[in-house]
Amino acid sequence: MPAANRTYRLQIMLNAEELAILDAWRFENRLPSRSDAVRELLRLGQSVPGNDGHQGVRSVDFGILDPPNRTS
Template identity: 70%
Template sequence: MPAVKRTYRLQIMLNAEELAVLDAWRFKKGMSSRSDAVRELLRRGLTVKGHEADRGEPLQI
């Protein structure tokens, strides 16, 4: 599979607990980088059936 060219950068800030959870999840899944893990979690979150993102509504946090 050809590599996907990524031309946009997204920066986020996490606290120590959020980073630890992200790292634990990515290591459990065998992911090579934090960026890969964040992209996968974003993809999963946006494809959850019934989620507000699917209906174009603002996300409630």
């Protein structure tokens, strides 16, 4: 576990639509930065009841938009 007082950089890539959704949520919740919005969303996601870690789910199946139609 990283030291609590140390800050780490995490770079993520979002498409224009995902960024617009993040910014809208950030402004709606009066958060001062995108980084604060992402941290708050991570905190909220960890506190969801029944969060079982999504065993066996592929990373491509996750997103903030509707999942793509896949036939595999």
